[in-house]
Amino acid sequence: MLDKADMLARKPADRMPREIASGVFWIGDCLAQRHKGKIYHGYNAAFLVAGKTASCLVETGHPKDFPVIERHLNALFARGVPPLKYLFVTHQETPHCGGLGRVLKNYPDAILCGDVSDYHLAFPQFEHRMRWMKEGDEIDLGGRTLMAVEPVIRDLRTTWWGFDTGERVLFPGDGFAYSHYHEDGHCGLVAEEAVSLDLPDVSAVFADLALFWTKFADMNVYCDRLDQLIERLGVRTIAPTHGLPITDVKATVPKVQQGLKAAALMPESGTNEKVVLTGATAG
């Protein structure tokens, strides 16, 4: 595992893969988002869970990141990580599953698992490789399983969260979603290392950009439910798609929840800075 000094000397995409728990590798890249005149970084992360006989990719990363994700995956497989046999995506929004078609194409032994709504409409050529999961269903990776669990924070009704029974890692998709400060070197750090992170600020940014409903609902009841889920599953690490991974659940989760509740009280402001660009690389 890279130490923090090594990490900061590298570009964000070169700081991965990072092993956040034994056999659980964080891969992907940051996404810069313009908001209120600033540029915030967020993740659209993917994670590879490696068992003794098989690996499962959780999320596929943002569509723009597929070359990076594929590079990270192949680096892990070259190191002897078991082959990719399963793909689990939390839900159908494209920052979570935009690479799905290319994962299934490039890894022909892999099957897609979870709530597989819509994917037969987007990628009909792979419908025969899609398998439904219900809550509590598990994917056997050899020595550990990936289980579909209650999605406490979600937007689409078809969301499942994932849970690695080996290292007790929770994959909460849109839960624990917050931006981070590129300028402060947060890219590639876990939450506990990003000491200057202002969680109410960065949680509010994500609520504006992606979780509209959290500006209206009573987030106290959702935070209480989160606590119950974490307790019931014995969660030791949290691997969110958009936030930084949480390795000290007891210390950090209350801060994130405080940020979520604070963000809910701030008026929603939306996105939308008018800029005309040619191509994706401009700006």
Add this chain to the structure above:
Amino acid sequence: MSLSTQCEARKAREPQGFTGGIASLADGRLYALQNPIRLDGRVSSYPASARGFSVTNSYLLTMPDAAMLIDTGFGKDEPVIRAQIEQLIAPGLPLSMFPLRLNEFMSINNVESFAGHFNIDQCYTSNPDAALWFDFGAKAEGRDILKSMKVTAVTRADTIQLGKGGRAIDVMQAPIRLIATRWLYDRLTRTLFSSDLFTHVWRDSATGPWIVTEADNDATSMRDIRSFMLNTRYWWLEGVATDSIRRGIGDIFDRYDVETIAPGYGCILRGHAVVARHYQMLDEFLKGCDKSVAVSRYVGRDEEH
């Protein structure tokens, strides 16, 4: 070069009794490209228990010298939608695209394919950096095509012009949404493009009809709308403060003369009386959800109302 958008307009069927394909909503100006989806518990935009059929709707706005496609449909329909567009516009006509929901396959799945096939003028989005958000690997050279595509970001309250005649299309942030979503209002045809709202009418049969008109005996009730909303992406509404959402929707209907509601999926709602009835039912539902009369609570994933 002489360009015409009318070359195959005669092939579009009249909306009355329309059963799918190309529906002319205003000859030479606005067409709905409707493609059926089976509701079998595998469509995230509908309740898990919904059975029957619906349609995904892309819309083609045409002018003599330009056209604009609103939403690009699912990948399964790419050849069909491409052919539908080819029926309606002349080869080489500058075509803009405006996917209204940036994070959903139904809206953006075919941007990459169409960018490589048609003479794309620009792609409007709510995010200036969106080009590679559409890179799903449909073509080997897709990333290069997307990188060279002109992306124009629109604000939450904007007006874009289509063609040299300056057909005005008003852009607004959706007053209720899952994520970054835009609504559009076409002044020429008095059509509101409402993306994922007003999507609540589906059918038992694959033959539709897919447009609700004043001549129909439309049986949709407020109870149907309530069930649809709470069993889909707006599951969180009960017991929250809905006044600002109601005000946001109401402002749009106050500001614009809406003759047609053109949702991203489900039946199109056509005619002032139909529009008014469905707006009123939605507003009543939202009023009944407000925290002043309902209690906010944790909503489980598989609860159905």
